[in-house]
Amino acid sequence: MQHEWDAIVVGGGPAGLSAALLLGRARRRVLLCDSGEHRNDRAVAMHGFLTRDGIPPGELRRLAREELRAYPGVQVADRRVLEAACAEAGFTVRLEGEEAPLHSRRLLLATGMVDELPDLPGLDVLWGRTVWHCPYCDGYERRDQPLAVYGEGRLGVKMALEVRSWSHDLVLCTGGSRIEAKDRRRLAELGIGLREERVVALEQEAGELRALRFADGSLLPRRGLFLAAPQRQRCELAERLGCQRTRKGMIRAGHDGSTEVPGLYVAGDASPHVQLAIVAAAQGSMAAFALNAELLREDLHAERRPLAAAPD
Numbered sequence: 616m617q618h619e620w621d622a623i624v625v626g627g628g629p630a631g632l633s634a635a636l637l638l639g640r641a642r643r644r645v646l647l648c649d650s651g652e653h654r655n656d657r658a659v660a661m662h663g664f665l666t667r668d669g670i671p672p673g674e675l676r677r678l679a680r681e682e683l684r685a686y687p688g689v690q691v692a693d694r695r696v697l698e699a700a701c702a703e704a705g706f707t708v709r710l711e712g713e714e715a716p717l718h719s720r721r722l723l724l725a726t727g728m729v730d731e732l733p734d735l736p737g738l739d740v741l742w743g744r745t746v747w748h749c750p751y752c753d754g755y756e757r758r759d760q761p762l763a764v765y766g767e768g769r770l771g772v773k774m775a776l777e778v779r780s781w782s783h784d785l786v787l788c789t790g791g792s793r794i795e796a797k798d799r800r801r802l803a804e805l806g807i808g809l810r811e812e813r814v815v816a817l818e819q820e821a822g823e824l825r826a827l828r829f830a831d832g833s834l835l836p837r838r839g840l841f842l843a844a845p846q847r848q849r850c851e852l853a854e855r856l857g858c859q860r861t862r863k864g865m866i867r868a869g870h871d872g873s874t875e876v877p878g879l880y881v882a883g884d885a886s887p888h889v890q891l892a893i894v895a896a897a898q899g900s901m902a903a904f905a906l907n908a909e910l911l912r913e914d915l916h917a918e919r920r921p922l923a924a925a926p927d
């Protein structure tokens with residue numbers, strides 16, 4: 616593998632793929648590294664991506680990789696980035712299974728987030744099929760159907776208020792946590808049901824949610840469930856390089872993905888923006904654009920030659 620790169624992009628989801636595409640078109644030498652742990656791997660369809668509404672997420676990535684093949688400057692390595700460090704004129708990056716470190720003038724992290732799912736028997740089969748985290752992504756297909764929201768405290772209440780736009784037949788399950796009296800009143804005013812007992816299992820049939828089972832054995836029949844689950848960064852590279860996190864755990868970055876570490880960019884779910892695939896792709900492009908503009912300034916500066924003295 617070549618050892619000198621203009622940019623190394625870490626992450627092969629919509630953000631990283633889109634960044635690699637723009638950098639390839641800018642005729643940069645780009646290495647895209649992907650450990651193959653995409654956040655929406657379990658989703659059967661991806662919605663809200665213009666011209667690709669309902670596409671299986673893996674198919675979007677396959678199409679994107681196919682497009683990248685048209686650009687000779689772009690190389691894809693299905694490897695994890697183990698380490699990255701600031702170095703002279705850029706970064707050194709170490710890949711799994713690669714002895715020698717690589718050098719890159721710029722580094723773009725599009726490493727995504729992990730949903731911290733509750734320990735609910737039955738959830739594993741249903742996650743991404745009839746249990747989701749985002750009503751914008753999957754609410755429309757279950758509109759006006761009996762739905763539930765599962766989430767503790769304010770997180771659960773906020774999501775229940777949001778999901779109500781998709782169905783009025785809605786119950787908030789707090790998993791055993793209690794909510795404040797004012798939230799209880801607000802839910803009652805809106806006709807949102809409330810169950811504060813512990814949920815012990817999700818009952819399914821052929822991969823479809825049928826009901827939530829409570830500790831006393833009672834069942835709440837539902838056709839879909841939205842989880843208000845906390846999240847964490849998928850990898851720690853940004854922190855190790857000196858980036859700060861926002862209150863919500865995202866990597867602090869400017870509008871164009873630039874971070875407080877010179878030459879380091881971030882895009883997609885890992886950065887502080889709306890978490891949608893099309894937004895991640897757009898952020899990938901924005902970060903690639905800003906990163907390339909920096910490289911261009913550097914290149915133009917390096918190429919400047921002193922002018923010959925003007926004749927008198």
Ligand SMILES: Cc1cc2nc3c(=O)[nH]c(=O)nc-3n(C[C@H](O)[C@H](O)[C@H](O)COP(=O)(O)OP(=O)(O)OC[C@H]3O[C@@H](n4cnc5c(N)ncnc54)[C@H](O)[C@@H]3O)c2cc1C
Nearest residue numbers: 626627628630650651652654655662696727752883884892
């Ligand atoms: C169940 C579910 C359903 C969803 N449905 C929708 C939907 O319908 N519509 C929609 O718009 N959004 C949907 N989303 C959200 C969508 O998945 C994310 O917004 C999107 O994937 C973010 O893209 P990303 O590129 O930032 O991160 P990801 O797609 O998560 O990609 C991160 C990439 O980084 C790689 N990576 C991480 N660390 C390393 C490392 N150290 N070395 C190498 N590679 C690394 C991973 O392998 C992965 O390729 C859904 C999410 C979930 C969980």
